Amino acid sequence: MELPEGYYEICGSSIDVKFSSMLPMHFVSRDTGHPLVNVFRPNDFKYWYNPKFDYITPIIFNTFTADDFNLVLGSGNTNNNGEWIPVKAVGEKLIGKGKVYVCQLNVSGRVKTNPIAKMFIGKMLGIWIQEDSIYVE
Numbered sequence: 001m002e003l004p005e006g007y008y009e010i011c012g013s014s015i016d017v018k019f020s021s022m023l024p025m026h027f028v029s030r031d032t033g034h035p036l037v038n039v040f041r042p043n044d045f046k047y048w049y050n051p052k053f054d055y056i057t058p059i060i061f062n063t064f065t066a067d068d069f070n071l072v073l074g075s076g077n078t079n080n081n082g083e084w085i086p087v088k089a090v091g092e093k094l095i096g097k098g099k100v101y102v103c104q105l106n107v108s109g110r111v112k113t114n115p116i117a118k119m120f121i122g123k124m125l126g127i128w129i130q131e132d133s134i135y136v137e
Contacts, residue, residue: 001103005062011093011100017064018087021078024058028089028105029074036072036092036123044116045073045105051113059106063087069102070094090124 008015027046030037050057063077069091077087093100101124111118 001108002106003062003064003102003104010066010102011095013066013068013093015064015066015069015102017062017104018077019062020060020075021084022076024061025075026056026058028060032071032074034070034072034092037120039123040116040120045120048110048114048117050106050110052109057106060089060104061106062104063089064091064102064104066091066093066102068093072101073105 003015003017005017005019008017026048030040030042030045045059047056048059049055060075063075065085065087069088070093071086071088072090072092073088075087075089076084079085088102089105090101090103103124105117105120107117107121111121
């Protein structure tokens with residue numbers, strides 16, 4: 001969760017994490033076609049309340065690129081040439097029978113006050129949480 005800006009090797013993949021050229025953002029796109037987010041509505045991933053500050057704060061500061069991670073939640077950022085490109089806010093890599101996620105969303109402390117954050121983290125863990133019910137996938 002929330003890797004700082006820099007280069008990483010994760011499960012044999014090169015990950016380039018970069019601070020958002022649009023500054024911290026209050027939203028990411030779930031319009032990716034990924035099955036993990038197909039149950040969410042278009043405006044679910046924006047303007048999350050932050051109980052630490054008692055108001056809405058940005059949900060993403062850094063995005064990343066990695067060729068062999070599937071796009072789960074998307075954003076935009078500039079490349080090394082200053083050109084705007086699509087990037088990942090959350091990505092998934094299949095490893096054997098499991099999955100590895102890189103999640104740049106700021107969800108720490110927000111799952112108790114933002115039902116979408118709670119449901120999304122649950123989905124990544126293979127648990128679907130809805131209306132006080134838990135379903136294991």
